[in-house]
């Protein structure tokens with residue numbers, strides 16, 4: 370199948386966007402609400418308008434670029450991802466997905482394709498963690514997983530208002546109740562594959578069957594603050610020492626019991642009083658577990674909690690655990706998986722079906738709308754770092770697959786979704 374996808378235009382847009390938010394320390398820093406975020410949004414809007422698509426921003430600050438459809442009553446078919454980045458991140462996570470979507474839909478327009486459904490590119494607000502501690506903000510507001518009304522007084526650690534930040538990008542928390550995901554008939558998120566599996570397989574694209582479940586706790590270990598010189602070892606209740614045992618214990622549990630099924634991370638630590646000559650009295654840290662199997666995830670969480678309590682209380686350390694998140698794995702639409710697999714095969718590529726170990730906007734959209742994801746090879750699986758890279762040919766191929774998949778969904782949406790057959 371031919372298509373008018375322009376690899377050059379797609380790559381040039383990725384390069385241009387990568388120039389926004391360049392960090393002197395390396396990489397791209399473009400968190401939600403930053404000046405760089407605003408500049409990236411304006412640059413995207415300019416490209417959308419140049420491409421002749423209708424542009425609007427919804428109450429969650431999500432940016433939409435729409436190619437009108439012939440049927441005034443037809444629901445929208447949407448493709449997209451996010452434009453914000455992690456600190457010192459790369460040029461492809463999120464942005465490549467939005468720009469592949471734009472390339473596919475602009476190419477359909479250039480080819481004179483008259484769609485029945487409106488076809489939309491979407492760039493969701495604030496997918497990555499941000500100072501407000503609310504990742505996948507735009508897709509959660511859009512699907513009602515977060516209620517705008519509940520967040521009107523929400524501020525970040527420095528007292529900045531979420532509502533002000535959202536208004537800066539054209540959104541309004543008080544209007545989020547007007548958002549309606551049921552306007553969308555199907556959603557595809559193209560995204561770089563972040564684990565290196567595709568690169569190891571030597572394949573350019575994969576279709577995603579589900580997105581990992583995520584469990585997060587905040588744990589506080591409380592011991593006793595005392596003099597670092599005069600307190601004998603036998604009398605110490607050292608919270609940082611206990612923390613060390615917790616780290617080693619969790620790592621051993623994960624390696625012994627669930628090396629295939631689960632990963633776990635202690636990613637954030639605070640020590641009190643954090644002074645050179647004081648036995649630490651308190652350590653607060655986060656524990657995160659991820660698995661594509663909900664039963665395993667729950668078993669892992671129970672087991673590490675038991676281990677922590679049993680092991681550390683023997684050392685006179687009090688353990689307080691607060692659950693922050695317990696998100697089940699999210700299956701993606703088997704019907705849309707099939708469309709993506711068929712579209713890839715038509716381009717002479719046999720894509721593997723992989724689960725995603727990273728969270729994505731598609732996790733939330735898939736709870737309300739039939740949704741799929743297309744992964745593109747990331748060299749060495751590097752991501753969330755300045756070295757993130759995908760080959761131009763792989764990106765162009767993925768845009769072509771999206772192009773073909775959009776035509777199939779537009780022309781036979783009802784049959785495709787009714788079929789929902791296994792691949």
Ligand SMILES: [Zn+2]
Nearest residue numbers: 462463496560
């Ligand atoms: Zn991403």
